[in-house]
Amino acid sequence: MDQLVIHPISADIMKKVAANMPGALLIAGEKGVGVASIARGLAADLHIQPRIITPKKRLQAGAKLIEDYETGSIVIEDIRALYDQTRVKFDQPQLFIVDFGNRSMTHQAQNAFLKLLEEPQDNIYFILATHTADDLLPTIRSRCQRVDIRRCTSEQSKALLASWKLPDATRMARIAFIADGKPAEMYRLAHDDTYYAARVQTVQDAKAILGGTAIQKMHTIHKYKDQRPGALQLIDDLTMQLERALQASFQPNILQQIDLLIEAHRRITANGNIQLQLARVLI
Structure with a gap:
Protein backbone atom coordinates (compact mmCIF):
# COMPACT_ATOMS: atom_id res chain seq x y z
CA MET A 1 0.00 0.00 0.00
CA ILE A 149 -10.34 5.58 6.23
CA ARG A 150 -9.74 9.26 6.83
CA ARG A 151 -9.36 11.84 4.10
CA CYS A 152 -5.70 12.38 3.30
CA THR A 153 -4.11 15.58 4.55
CA SER A 154 -4.18 18.84 2.61
CA GLU A 155 -0.41 18.52 2.17
CA GLN A 156 -0.86 15.07 0.64
CA SER A 157 -3.57 16.38 -1.67
CA LYS A 158 -1.41 19.29 -2.84
CA ALA A 159 1.57 17.00 -3.47
CA LEU A 160 -0.58 14.52 -5.42
CA LEU A 161 -2.11 17.23 -7.57
CA ALA A 162 1.29 18.80 -8.23
CA SER A 163 2.74 15.42 -9.26
CA TRP A 164 0.40 15.25 -12.27
CA LYS A 165 1.69 18.57 -13.67
CA LEU A 166 -1.66 19.54 -15.17
CA PRO A 167 -1.30 22.46 -17.61
CA ASP A 168 -4.69 23.98 -16.70
CA ALA A 169 -4.47 26.05 -13.49
CA THR A 170 -8.26 26.47 -13.38
CA ARG A 171 -8.74 22.72 -13.48
CA MET A 172 -6.21 22.23 -10.69
CA ALA A 173 -8.00 24.78 -8.51
CA ARG A 174 -11.37 23.14 -9.16
CA ILE A 175 -10.04 19.68 -8.35
CA ALA A 176 -8.61 21.00 -5.08
CA PHE A 177 -11.99 22.57 -4.22
CA ILE A 178 -14.12 19.58 -5.17
CA ALA A 179 -11.98 16.70 -3.93
CA ASP A 180 -9.50 17.88 -1.30
CA GLY A 181 -8.50 14.85 0.78
CA LYS A 182 -10.00 12.32 -1.65
CA PRO A 183 -7.19 10.92 -3.81
CA ALA A 184 -9.35 8.54 -5.88
CA GLU A 185 -11.75 11.36 -6.74
CA MET A 186 -8.85 13.69 -7.49
CA TYR A 187 -7.35 11.16 -9.88
CA ARG A 188 -10.61 10.71 -11.76
CA LEU A 189 -11.17 14.46 -12.04
CA ALA A 190 -7.64 14.93 -13.34
CA HIS A 191 -7.72 12.14 -15.92
CA ASP A 192 -11.34 11.77 -17.05
CA ASP A 193 -12.43 14.84 -19.02
CA THR A 194 -16.07 13.78 -19.30
CA TYR A 195 -16.37 13.11 -15.59
CA TYR A 196 -14.59 16.37 -14.76
CA ALA A 197 -17.03 18.41 -16.88
CA ALA A 198 -20.03 16.72 -15.29
CA ARG A 199 -18.72 17.27 -11.75
CA VAL A 200 -17.96 20.94 -12.39
CA GLN A 201 -21.51 21.40 -13.68
CA THR A 202 -22.98 19.74 -10.57
CA VAL A 203 -20.91 21.94 -8.27
CA GLN A 204 -22.06 25.01 -10.19
CA ASP A 205 -25.68 23.84 -9.93
CA ALA A 206 -25.26 23.43 -6.18
CA LYS A 207 -23.93 26.99 -5.91
CA ALA A 208 -26.85 28.25 -8.01
CA ILE A 209 -29.34 26.53 -5.71
CA LEU A 210 -27.79 27.94 -2.55
CA GLY A 211 -27.80 31.49 -3.90
CA GLY A 212 -30.81 31.42 -6.23
CA THR A 213 -34.46 32.43 -6.10
CA ALA A 214 -37.22 29.87 -5.66
CA ILE A 215 -37.83 29.83 -9.42
CA GLN A 216 -34.13 29.36 -10.17
CA LYS A 217 -33.98 26.54 -7.65
CA MET A 218 -36.97 24.78 -9.20
CA HIS A 219 -35.41 25.12 -12.66
CA THR A 220 -32.18 23.50 -11.44
CA ILE A 221 -33.99 20.76 -9.52
CA HIS A 222 -36.01 19.94 -12.64
CA LYS A 223 -32.76 19.08 -14.47
CA TYR A 224 -32.16 16.21 -12.04
CA LYS A 225 -35.68 14.76 -11.83
CA ASP A 226 -34.74 11.69 -13.90
CA GLN A 227 -31.08 11.45 -12.85
CA ARG A 228 -30.83 9.53 -9.58
CA PRO A 229 -27.00 9.31 -9.44
CA GLY A 230 -26.76 12.96 -10.48
CA ALA A 231 -29.28 14.03 -7.84
CA LEU A 232 -27.33 12.17 -5.15
CA GLN A 233 -24.13 13.87 -6.32
CA LEU A 234 -25.91 17.24 -6.24
CA ILE A 235 -26.89 16.61 -2.61
CA ASP A 236 -23.29 15.66 -1.80
CA ASP A 237 -22.04 18.91 -3.35
CA LEU A 238 -24.67 20.97 -1.54
CA THR A 239 -23.68 19.30 1.72
CA MET A 240 -19.98 19.93 1.07
CA GLN A 241 -20.54 23.64 0.45
CA LEU A 242 -22.79 24.01 3.49
CA GLU A 243 -20.25 22.22 5.68
CA ARG A 244 -17.57 24.66 4.58
CA ALA A 245 -19.88 27.57 5.37
CA LEU A 246 -20.54 26.02 8.76
CA GLN A 247 -16.82 25.74 9.47
CA ALA A 248 -16.39 29.42 8.67
CA SER A 249 -19.32 30.51 10.85
CA PHE A 250 -21.58 28.30 12.97
CA GLN A 251 -25.24 28.82 12.07
CA PRO A 252 -27.95 26.48 13.39
CA ASN A 253 -30.06 26.86 10.23
CA ILE A 254 -27.17 25.53 8.11
CA LEU A 255 -26.84 22.53 10.40
CA GLN A 256 -30.55 21.88 10.06
CA GLN A 257 -30.35 22.10 6.26
CA ILE A 258 -27.48 19.61 6.21
CA ASP A 259 -29.57 17.16 8.26
CA LEU A 260 -32.45 17.56 5.78
CA LEU A 261 -30.10 16.94 2.85
CA ILE A 262 -28.78 13.77 4.47
CA GLU A 263 -32.36 12.54 4.88
CA ALA A 264 -33.17 13.44 1.25
CA HIS A 265 -30.10 11.49 0.15
CA ARG A 266 -31.32 8.46 2.08
CA ARG A 267 -34.81 8.67 0.58
CA ILE A 268 -33.60 9.15 -3.00
CA THR A 269 -31.19 6.23 -2.58
CA ALA A 270 -34.21 4.16 -1.49
CA ASN A 271 -35.95 5.10 -4.80
CA GLY A 272 -37.90 8.05 -3.44
CA ASN A 273 -39.22 10.68 -5.87
CA ILE A 274 -36.20 12.79 -6.82
CA GLN A 275 -37.91 16.09 -7.59
CA LEU A 276 -40.17 15.88 -4.55
CA GLN A 277 -37.31 15.15 -2.14
CA LEU A 278 -35.09 17.92 -3.53
CA ALA A 279 -37.92 20.46 -3.51
CA ARG A 280 -38.87 19.49 0.05
CA VAL A 281 -35.41 20.45 1.28
CA LEU A 282 -34.42 23.31 -0.99
CA ILE A 283 -37.55 25.33 -1.74
Whole structure:
Protein backbone atom coordinates (compact mmCIF):
# COMPACT_ATOMS: atom_id res chain seq x y z
CA MET A 1 0.00 0.00 0.00
CA ASP A 2 3.02 2.28 0.10
CA GLN A 3 2.25 3.53 -3.42
CA LEU A 4 -1.22 4.73 -2.35
CA VAL A 5 -2.03 8.15 -0.90
CA ILE A 6 -3.59 7.43 2.51
CA HIS A 7 -3.85 9.55 5.65
CA PRO A 8 -0.86 8.63 7.87
CA ILE A 9 -3.07 7.43 10.73
CA SER A 10 -5.18 5.25 8.40
CA ALA A 11 -2.01 3.93 6.73
CA ASP A 12 -0.58 2.92 10.09
CA ILE A 13 -3.80 1.11 11.02
CA MET A 14 -3.82 -0.75 7.70
CA LYS A 15 -0.23 -1.92 8.22
CA LYS A 16 -1.24 -3.38 11.58
CA VAL A 17 -4.22 -5.09 9.95
CA ALA A 18 -1.94 -6.61 7.30
CA ALA A 19 0.27 -8.04 10.05
CA ASN A 20 -2.71 -9.81 11.63
CA MET A 21 -5.38 -10.19 8.96
CA PRO A 22 -8.89 -10.85 10.34
CA GLY A 23 -11.28 -13.26 8.68
CA ALA A 24 -13.58 -10.39 7.73
CA LEU A 25 -12.47 -6.78 7.31
CA LEU A 26 -14.74 -3.81 6.65
CA ILE A 27 -12.94 -0.86 5.02
CA ALA A 28 -15.24 2.16 5.17
CA GLY A 29 -14.82 5.71 3.95
CA GLU A 30 -16.29 8.58 1.98
CA LYS A 31 -16.69 8.28 -1.76
CA GLY A 32 -13.37 9.25 -3.31
CA VAL A 33 -10.99 8.31 -0.48
CA GLY A 34 -10.10 5.11 -2.29
CA VAL A 35 -11.49 2.25 -0.18
CA ALA A 36 -11.45 -0.19 -3.13
CA SER A 37 -7.86 0.74 -4.01
CA ILE A 38 -6.84 0.25 -0.39
CA ALA A 39 -8.50 -3.18 -0.37
CA ARG A 40 -6.53 -4.18 -3.47
CA GLY A 41 -3.36 -2.70 -1.97
CA LEU A 42 -3.84 -4.79 1.15
CA ALA A 43 -4.25 -7.91 -1.00
CA ALA A 44 -0.96 -7.07 -2.76
CA ASP A 45 0.82 -6.62 0.58
CA LEU A 46 -0.50 -10.04 1.65
CA HIS A 47 0.73 -11.52 -1.67
CA ILE A 48 -2.72 -12.91 -2.42
CA GLN A 49 -4.46 -12.55 -5.78
CA PRO A 50 -7.97 -11.51 -4.75
CA ARG A 51 -11.27 -12.45 -6.32
CA ILE A 52 -13.45 -9.37 -6.62
CA ILE A 53 -17.23 -9.16 -6.39
CA THR A 54 -18.59 -5.99 -8.01
CA PRO A 55 -21.99 -4.23 -7.97
CA LYS A 56 -24.47 -5.10 -10.68
CA LYS A 57 -27.89 -4.08 -11.88
CA ARG A 58 -30.57 -6.12 -13.59
CA LEU A 59 -31.56 -5.20 -17.12
CA GLN A 60 -35.30 -4.42 -17.35
CA ALA A 61 -36.15 -6.66 -14.39
CA GLY A 62 -34.80 -9.65 -16.34
CA ALA A 63 -32.25 -12.30 -15.53
CA LYS A 64 -29.28 -10.55 -17.17
CA LEU A 65 -26.98 -8.67 -14.81
CA ILE A 66 -24.41 -6.05 -15.82
CA GLU A 67 -21.66 -4.43 -13.78
CA ASP A 68 -22.61 -0.93 -12.64
CA TYR A 69 -20.59 0.95 -10.01
CA GLU A 70 -22.91 3.97 -9.98
CA THR A 71 -26.39 2.46 -9.53
CA GLY A 72 -25.77 -1.27 -9.06
CA SER A 73 -25.69 -3.27 -5.82
CA ILE A 74 -24.07 -6.45 -4.60
CA VAL A 75 -26.64 -9.05 -5.65
CA ILE A 76 -27.82 -12.34 -4.19
CA GLU A 77 -26.61 -14.34 -7.20
CA ASP A 78 -22.99 -13.33 -6.58
CA ILE A 79 -23.19 -14.07 -2.87
CA ARG A 80 -24.66 -17.52 -3.56
CA ALA A 81 -21.80 -18.19 -5.97
CA LEU A 82 -19.36 -16.92 -3.33
CA TYR A 83 -20.87 -19.31 -0.79
CA ASP A 84 -20.29 -22.25 -3.15
CA GLN A 85 -16.71 -21.15 -3.85
CA THR A 86 -15.82 -20.98 -0.16
CA ARG A 87 -17.32 -24.27 1.02
CA VAL A 88 -14.27 -26.27 -0.08
CA LYS A 89 -10.99 -26.55 1.83
CA PHE A 90 -8.00 -24.50 0.67
CA ASP A 91 -4.34 -25.13 1.49
CA GLN A 92 -3.44 -21.53 0.64
CA PRO A 93 -5.13 -18.28 1.77
CA GLN A 94 -8.00 -17.10 -0.43
CA LEU A 95 -9.08 -13.46 -0.38
CA PHE A 96 -12.42 -12.14 -1.62
CA ILE A 97 -12.98 -8.39 -2.01
CA VAL A 98 -16.58 -7.17 -2.07
CA ASP A 99 -16.38 -3.80 -3.85
CA PHE A 100 -19.69 -2.04 -3.18
CA GLY A 101 -19.28 0.84 -5.63
CA ASN A 102 -21.53 3.77 -4.73
CA ARG A 103 -24.36 1.79 -3.18
CA SER A 104 -24.71 -1.21 -0.91
CA MET A 105 -25.79 -4.84 -0.85
CA THR A 106 -29.37 -5.95 -1.40
CA HIS A 107 -31.21 -7.20 1.67
CA GLN A 108 -31.27 -10.75 0.30
CA ALA A 109 -27.55 -10.62 -0.42
CA GLN A 110 -26.83 -9.33 3.09
CA ASN A 111 -28.69 -12.23 4.69
CA ALA A 112 -26.80 -14.69 2.50
CA PHE A 113 -23.46 -13.03 3.26
CA LEU A 114 -24.21 -13.14 6.98
CA LYS A 115 -24.42 -16.92 6.70
CA LEU A 116 -20.90 -16.92 5.23
CA LEU A 117 -19.62 -14.95 8.20
CA GLU A 118 -21.40 -17.24 10.64
CA GLU A 119 -19.67 -20.29 9.11
CA PRO A 120 -16.01 -19.20 8.84
CA GLN A 121 -13.60 -21.45 6.93
CA ASP A 122 -9.85 -21.81 7.31
CA ASN A 123 -7.78 -19.77 4.83
CA ILE A 124 -10.80 -17.72 3.71
CA TYR A 125 -10.66 -13.94 4.09
CA PHE A 126 -13.19 -11.27 3.15
CA ILE A 127 -12.68 -7.54 2.63
CA LEU A 128 -15.75 -5.31 2.28
CA ALA A 129 -14.92 -1.96 0.67
CA THR A 130 -17.81 0.47 1.05
CA HIS A 131 -18.93 4.08 1.32
CA THR A 132 -22.19 2.99 2.99
CA ALA A 133 -21.14 0.84 5.94
CA ASP A 134 -24.08 1.93 8.07
CA ASP A 135 -26.48 0.46 5.50
CA LEU A 136 -25.18 -3.01 6.31
CA LEU A 137 -26.96 -5.23 8.83
CA PRO A 138 -25.64 -4.69 12.38
CA THR A 139 -24.96 -8.43 12.53
CA ILE A 140 -22.63 -8.14 9.53
CA ARG A 141 -20.83 -5.10 10.96
CA SER A 142 -20.37 -6.82 14.31
CA ARG A 143 -18.63 -9.78 12.64
CA CYS A 144 -16.11 -7.62 10.79
CA GLN A 145 -13.09 -5.72 12.00
CA ARG A 146 -13.76 -2.18 10.83
CA VAL A 147 -11.29 0.44 9.62
CA ASP A 148 -12.60 3.91 8.78
CA ILE A 149 -10.34 5.58 6.23
CA ARG A 150 -9.74 9.26 6.83
CA ARG A 151 -9.36 11.84 4.10
CA CYS A 152 -5.70 12.38 3.30
CA THR A 153 -4.11 15.58 4.55
CA SER A 154 -4.18 18.84 2.61
CA GLU A 155 -0.41 18.52 2.17
CA GLN A 156 -0.86 15.07 0.64
CA SER A 157 -3.57 16.38 -1.67
CA LYS A 158 -1.41 19.29 -2.84
CA ALA A 159 1.57 17.00 -3.47
CA LEU A 160 -0.58 14.52 -5.42
CA LEU A 161 -2.11 17.23 -7.57
CA ALA A 162 1.29 18.80 -8.23
CA SER A 163 2.74 15.42 -9.26
CA TRP A 164 0.40 15.25 -12.27
CA LYS A 165 1.69 18.57 -13.67
CA LEU A 166 -1.66 19.54 -15.17
CA PRO A 167 -1.30 22.46 -17.61
CA ASP A 168 -4.69 23.98 -16.70
CA ALA A 169 -4.47 26.05 -13.49
CA THR A 170 -8.26 26.47 -13.38
CA ARG A 171 -8.74 22.72 -13.48
CA MET A 172 -6.21 22.23 -10.69
CA ALA A 173 -8.00 24.78 -8.51
CA ARG A 174 -11.37 23.14 -9.16
CA ILE A 175 -10.04 19.68 -8.35
CA ALA A 176 -8.61 21.00 -5.08
CA PHE A 177 -11.99 22.57 -4.22
CA ILE A 178 -14.12 19.58 -5.17
CA ALA A 179 -11.98 16.70 -3.93
CA ASP A 180 -9.50 17.88 -1.30
CA GLY A 181 -8.50 14.85 0.78
CA LYS A 182 -10.00 12.32 -1.65
CA PRO A 183 -7.19 10.92 -3.81
CA ALA A 184 -9.35 8.54 -5.88
CA GLU A 185 -11.75 11.36 -6.74
CA MET A 186 -8.85 13.69 -7.49
CA TYR A 187 -7.35 11.16 -9.88
CA ARG A 188 -10.61 10.71 -11.76
CA LEU A 189 -11.17 14.46 -12.04
CA ALA A 190 -7.64 14.93 -13.34
CA HIS A 191 -7.72 12.14 -15.92
CA ASP A 192 -11.34 11.77 -17.05
CA ASP A 193 -12.43 14.84 -19.02
CA THR A 194 -16.07 13.78 -19.30
CA TYR A 195 -16.37 13.11 -15.59
CA TYR A 196 -14.59 16.37 -14.76
CA ALA A 197 -17.03 18.41 -16.88
CA ALA A 198 -20.03 16.72 -15.29
CA ARG A 199 -18.72 17.27 -11.75
CA VAL A 200 -17.96 20.94 -12.39
CA GLN A 201 -21.51 21.40 -13.68
CA THR A 202 -22.98 19.74 -10.57
CA VAL A 203 -20.91 21.94 -8.27
CA GLN A 204 -22.06 25.01 -10.19
CA ASP A 205 -25.68 23.84 -9.93
CA ALA A 206 -25.26 23.43 -6.18
CA LYS A 207 -23.93 26.99 -5.91
CA ALA A 208 -26.85 28.25 -8.01
CA ILE A 209 -29.34 26.53 -5.71
CA LEU A 210 -27.79 27.94 -2.55
CA GLY A 211 -27.80 31.49 -3.90
CA GLY A 212 -30.81 31.42 -6.23
CA THR A 213 -34.46 32.43 -6.10
CA ALA A 214 -37.22 29.87 -5.66
CA ILE A 215 -37.83 29.83 -9.42
CA GLN A 216 -34.13 29.36 -10.17
CA LYS A 217 -33.98 26.54 -7.65
CA MET A 218 -36.97 24.78 -9.20
CA HIS A 219 -35.41 25.12 -12.66
CA THR A 220 -32.18 23.50 -11.44
CA ILE A 221 -33.99 20.76 -9.52
CA HIS A 222 -36.01 19.94 -12.64
CA LYS A 223 -32.76 19.08 -14.47
CA TYR A 224 -32.16 16.21 -12.04
CA LYS A 225 -35.68 14.76 -11.83
CA ASP A 226 -34.74 11.69 -13.90
CA GLN A 227 -31.08 11.45 -12.85
CA ARG A 228 -30.83 9.53 -9.58
CA PRO A 229 -27.00 9.31 -9.44
CA GLY A 230 -26.76 12.96 -10.48
CA ALA A 231 -29.28 14.03 -7.84
CA LEU A 232 -27.33 12.17 -5.15
CA GLN A 233 -24.13 13.87 -6.32
CA LEU A 234 -25.91 17.24 -6.24
CA ILE A 235 -26.89 16.61 -2.61
CA ASP A 236 -23.29 15.66 -1.80
CA ASP A 237 -22.04 18.91 -3.35
CA LEU A 238 -24.67 20.97 -1.54
CA THR A 239 -23.68 19.30 1.72
CA MET A 240 -19.98 19.93 1.07
CA GLN A 241 -20.54 23.64 0.45
CA LEU A 242 -22.79 24.01 3.49
CA GLU A 243 -20.25 22.22 5.68
CA ARG A 244 -17.57 24.66 4.58
CA ALA A 245 -19.88 27.57 5.37
CA LEU A 246 -20.54 26.02 8.76
CA GLN A 247 -16.82 25.74 9.47
CA ALA A 248 -16.39 29.42 8.67
CA SER A 249 -19.32 30.51 10.85
CA PHE A 250 -21.58 28.30 12.97
CA GLN A 251 -25.24 28.82 12.07
CA PRO A 252 -27.95 26.48 13.39
CA ASN A 253 -30.06 26.86 10.23
CA ILE A 254 -27.17 25.53 8.11
CA LEU A 255 -26.84 22.53 10.40
CA GLN A 256 -30.55 21.88 10.06
CA GLN A 257 -30.35 22.10 6.26
CA ILE A 258 -27.48 19.61 6.21
CA ASP A 259 -29.57 17.16 8.26
CA LEU A 260 -32.45 17.56 5.78
CA LEU A 261 -30.10 16.94 2.85
CA ILE A 262 -28.78 13.77 4.47
CA GLU A 263 -32.36 12.54 4.88
CA ALA A 264 -33.17 13.44 1.25
CA HIS A 265 -30.10 11.49 0.15
CA ARG A 266 -31.32 8.46 2.08
CA ARG A 267 -34.81 8.67 0.58
CA ILE A 268 -33.60 9.15 -3.00
CA THR A 269 -31.19 6.23 -2.58
CA ALA A 270 -34.21 4.16 -1.49
CA ASN A 271 -35.95 5.10 -4.80
CA GLY A 272 -37.90 8.05 -3.44
CA ASN A 273 -39.22 10.68 -5.87
CA ILE A 274 -36.20 12.79 -6.82
CA GLN A 275 -37.91 16.09 -7.59
CA LEU A 276 -40.17 15.88 -4.55
CA GLN A 277 -37.31 15.15 -2.14
CA LEU A 278 -35.09 17.92 -3.53
CA ALA A 279 -37.92 20.46 -3.51
CA ARG A 280 -38.87 19.49 0.05
CA VAL A 281 -35.41 20.45 1.28
CA LEU A 282 -34.42 23.31 -0.99
CA ILE A 283 -37.55 25.33 -1.74
